[in-house]
Amino acid sequence: MTEIVTLPSYLTVKSIEQTLNACSEILDACDNVNINASGLKFVDPFGIAMLGSCLSQAKAYGFDSCISGLNKNVGSYLNRMDCFNDVELTDFSPSYNVRHDRSDSLVELKKLEDVKMVNQVSNELAKALVGSFNNVDLDLVINELSGYTLKELLINTLQYPISELLENSLTHARRNGYCHTAVWVAGQYFKSRGIVQISVIDNGCGFLSSLKGHSQLQTTSHLDAILTALKPRVSCNRDLGIMGDSVNQGVGLTTTVRIAEASGGRATILSGDAFHQTDGRSSYLSNDSWQGVAVSLVFSRSKLNKVQISELLPVLENEPEISLRFE
């Protein structure tokens, strides 16, 4: 038997409830799925990563998905973003003849499963996004001391949060029995709005499971877990384990979100049945939930070069003064 899922008009972070609802229907079908996309008008990197994750997971479970009713513009965009690798298309024929080179503003959907690839992939993603920031001289040397050009500075600023999020997904998310967790990432520079959007989605254990038993977690709600994870120095494993496992300081996600905010943007974090947006909106989801963590970051392109990591680290309180040798 084949289930039918109808996509909403928008698969975006702004329509997070509708996006999650459609994705949940695909995954909860536990069967082959016919996806009706006749009403789909717009998809952002969050929607692409969520949809791509669901289609990939359905395929891994042995279920076939097909999409019908795509209009030409949306279909071409999704095809360009490599969204159709795990799905059959009916009544839409992707054009493979000429692939318009949009490597300057689009980052196609990528799936990662190997944490050793994160360093390289995060650099590639950042470079692709910075590629065509127009109306600026990217070769301008912005820092006389380091010799960094504006392009290198912007790449570093974007690469930092991408690296942190991808590694978190392939380490923290793999706890508590979720050892086969994968992560999906997509990004785009929207020139007309001057913003860069990056979305990182995993199908791992989620924040509540990761922080279970942590002293800072006051309740057993997913929203509380998200807010707790955002606190500086909250991590499930700050101490060295008996086996010398990797430790975490609990600062990576905090700094990542602060980078987005410092650039004039925002972060949206979804885990379980709740989401939190750093510009003030937090909510529980009435019917659906996400197994794992989904993060969307928005950066204002014009302010990216003003971000200074040194100003975003947590404030030290009563820690001892440590003598360090800098040369």
Next chain:
Amino acid sequence: MMFMKQIASTVKFPLSHFAAGHLAGTRAIAVPLRVAIEQAYCSKSGDIILDFKAVEVTQSFMDEVIGRLILSYGPDVLKKLIFKNCSNDVKAIIKFIAADRSDQYLKQNTH
């Protein structure tokens, strides 16, 4: 260890070996560096120089290097380390990790 240079008893590690572009990002990449530093420290070599020329780091990468060293050996391990050619951001990250992890170590190892 191809990324290590040894002059007399001083050991030098260019961090550029661990960067993709100009950023050394992940804990996974940092592990072999930390292991090499540990070996140099335990073999009672001279100073251990970490050269950050044209390299930025994430807090995660740097914590895997010096944070874990502090948790294993105590803050005194920092006396052997020289941080060279650091940008302001790198210095701030190192100072933060050194203070945070030293505080954590001292609280766990004193009565």
